[in-house]
Amino acid sequence: MKKAIQFGAGNIGRGFIGALLSNANYEVTFADVNQQVVDKINEEKKYTVHILDKETSQQEITNIKALNVNDPNLSECICDAEIITTAVGPSILSKIAPVIADGIKLRCKRGIKTNLNIIACENAIYASLILKYEIIKYLQVEEFEYLETSVGFPNCSVDRIVPPSTINNGNILDVVVESFYEWNVEKDGFKGVLPEIPGMNLTDNLLAYIERKLFTLNTGHALTAYLGYLKGYKTIEESINDEKIRMIVEGAMTESGEGLINKYGFDPEKHHNYIQKILNRFKNPHLKDDVSRVAREPLRKLGKNDRLIKPLVTARQYGAETPNLILGICAVLSYQNTSDNQSIKLRQMIEKLGIERTLQEISEISPEDNILNDVVERYTKFAV
Structure with missing residues (x-):
């Protein structure tokens, strides 16, 4: 099964990007600092997205696990991943950059040839490029050359209202979203074969x-x-x-x-x-x-x-x-x-x-x- 990492297991991470990746048959590892959420994901191995609009529906999200951002095993996950996404807030990108850099260093050391694409799904223009510059700060010359060859940073725009909301069923993982969403991703920013993810719109004019x-x-x-x-x-x-x-x-x-x-x-x-x-x-x-x-x-x-x-x-x-x-x-x-x-x-x-x-x-x-x-x-x- 294809593997993805979603940094940020909050409402947007679970209710939007992580859900789309899971629905596209990726095994999704959520990386977050909230240990309660991490433990609950690993315990339940699923959650429900409640789509509330004129017509309501539910989606059960499976094929998931979680790690704390500070868990050293996250580097191993990055070695196995084809795609990394974020929903942490623009100001937090610099804080997760060294963690991602450690995974890229390990990929370089092992000579992994498969491509990795990293998409920062934040409310900021060119957020993926911002994240790239933060990651580069932690790389040596050989590792930087590896990144330039093997790691893509397509920028994107994201749009879905995911308000803070508690479902009255006792499950802290379940999340409320609107039915509308857009995830527009820069086609030319990818390295290797373009991923097929229903709900992702690849564009030449981001x-x-x-x-x-x-x-x-x-x-x-x-x-x-x-x-x-x-x-x-x-x-x-x-x-x-x-x-x-x-x-x-x-x-x-x-x-x-x-x-x-x-x-x-x-x-x-x-x-x-x-x-x-x-x-x-x-x-x-x-x-x-x-x-x-x-x-x-x-x-x-x-x-x-x-x-x-x-x-x-x-x-x-x-x-x-x-x-x-x-x-x-x-x-x-x-x-x-x-x-x-x-x-x-x-x-x-x-x-x-x-x-x-x-x-x-x-x-x-x-x-x-x-x-x-x-x-x-x-x-x-x-x-x-």
């Missing part, structure tokens, strides 16, 4: 998919959360069912879509349908997607390459009007959550520097850019 997701799902998700938080809603479903919020969110995604259509040549009708599909995902009553969870870390979300500023800048580059994206940024600047450290810092910056300089510093927008003036003008009369 950046278009990455920005489509960022400008549509991530933009809409964030704005639904911030606008909903300001009106006291608890879940994304409650927020998007507010007609005024829905109109703003749909308007913002339409504005960002104008940039995408012009930049990548997307079919306008198909992109409109994609926006409607995203809006319907937000309305899923089963997911209980918490507004506070989605809204957290506003400083990161206001970064120049993230889900609010980049769609706005891109849309304007192609001459689009952006009143809803501007309004959405005002909602972020109005967000106050004392349990979110970035929200506290954002408020402190606004009190010290004012709106214009705060946004300029966080988003690196040029002082001459009329985006700043538009945000300041709209902020002074902002109301949801």
